[in-house]
Amino acid sequence: MTDLRERFDEYRQVEAPDLWDRIEEMAAATALQPPPIRRRRPLVVALTAFLSVLLVGFALYLLRADAEPLAPADEPAPPANGGPVSTAADLLDGWQAAEGIGRALREANDVVAFEDGFVLAGGAVWVSDDGVRWEWVRRLPLTDSHGYIEAITVGGPGLVAVGGDFGAAVSVSPDGRAWTRVVHGDYEAVDVMYDVAAGEDLIVAIGSGSEGAALWTSPDGATWTQLDDDAGVFHDAFVSSVTRFRSGFVAAGGVGTGSCAGLEASAAVWTSPDGLAWTRTLIATGMTLDDVAAWDEGLLAIGSAADTGCGPDYLQPKTRNDDLAGVWASPDGVAWERLSTPDFPAPVDAVWLRGAADVGAGVLVVGGTMRFGPGDVGEEWVPFASFSGDGATWTDVTSSFDRSAFPEAGWLSGVVATESRVFVNWYGGLWVWGAPPPVATGS
Amino acid sequence: MTRSEPTQRSTPHGQVEAVYREHFAHLWRALLAYSGDPDIASDAAAEAFAQALRRDGDLRTPERWVWKAAFRIAAGMLKERSRFVALGPAPGAEWPVPFELHDALMQVSPRQRAALFLHYYGGYSPGEIAELIGSTPSAVRVHLFRGRKRLSRSMAEVSR
Structure with a gap:
């Protein structure tokens, strides 16, 4: 097939009109009229000015006191169950909005615990000691184009990050700060790499290829080999997530192409004992899976109703929770049982469950819900998060996140649990649970 | 003006x-x-x-x-x-467009078009595209996946 990028670049020859004058006229035609100017009595003006000065001075005093670096309190001891969360009630409080990420810098996609801190990656790379305050370390490696990282894992020489940059891209780092691009794939063969997982002896990355999903393996993070899918288990499939499971790997996504009928898509799971030989299992119709995570000595997978992808009515509104999204569990990756579905805030037209993680006392699932806008055109996604200790009873914890820090947040795009922290990210930022609250130093 | x-x-x-x-x-x-x-x-x-x-x-x-x-x-x-x-530009209108690709694009759905264009022309990630067109990254990945296949078939037909 002809290089798509070259073909789309032909659009650059299409001259766009200059509409700025028209835009200014449109804006002025409906701009609000300014409020009338009112004359005030001199005494009122003087009192207002005096109070304003007092308020400004007080605010400056407070800011000056807070300008000193904050020393973190002692780290709390992690609960005995191995995860940072002991009870469902824990998740209802204690979330902090991450600082230093910067909304102008594209997306925040994945975070890992590394050595004594954390590394966040997406449209750039950030590092942090406590998971709250982040330091931007660099733009994406080696190019000044639109490169981005979809997922990051500890492995190889330190860290391995996969994503896209007009073709699949893999980069490695020993410390989270110095990065080297090791792969920049053929755009036609492998478009984007979406996830990566490191096993004992092998690193596996999954992505989108020309005939379906693509899978790469590496012994060291530096040299990669694309898997020959002779058995066709990845044909006509898209894989969203891969995770290490026991001594092998599990991947999750969907199968089904061509038709505009979303019901023809099926939720699929792939298992492999070694990262090289894979077996596919279809577990549901009308849904595709977005994440699979280790949970309760087995696995948990989450998915949502398949997008029809055709026409302006691209999502058929559904009313039953079970038709909107699903949660499944498996002891071995092969036999899957559907669990109860979280309750979604009604009314809702669509649900997207994107991430799941075992946070210690149970599983936290995040994503978003959507209502069609006026005229069934505009879509408004809002965050959604739910917790379950047993897979049967769910507690909505969406309100736990301080939306004032990120008022523009739509869907939540991931959840990661480390020994001491839980991270929930959306497109432009991050919330963190488990970090000690800041303590002001004495002045 | x-x-x-x-x-x-x-x-x-x-x-x-x-x-x-x-x-x-x-x-x-x-x-x-x-x-x-x-x-x-x-x-x-x-x-x-x-x-x-x-x-x-x-x-x-x-x-x-x-x-x-x-x-x-x-x-x-x-x-x-x-x-x-x-149907193409209005009669008498003059605007250059890569017609082969454009005609092929018109055979896929609007959202697939948007996803394909933003991805291959602009280099945007599925997450960014989702933000721009009001969708989810998963849906965009499906749009890209299905759109690529349909686009390749359409371009092959247009090229004949």
């Missing part, structure tokens, strides 16, 4: 104009690929920027806001006019 001089970037008006100078052409081309209609592209883009000006500084990220607004406005116009396959 004379072209107005760029306003200082420090003012809200100047910020929106700066976004216009940097992004309008790309946005217009994306809307053209999405809608297949240069009039819809112009109307949607102009309305989005006009609304941004009316907000008078009440936008945290004007660039992202304008892109999202423009696509939603264009989606509304498409729905209203029930246009899914463009």
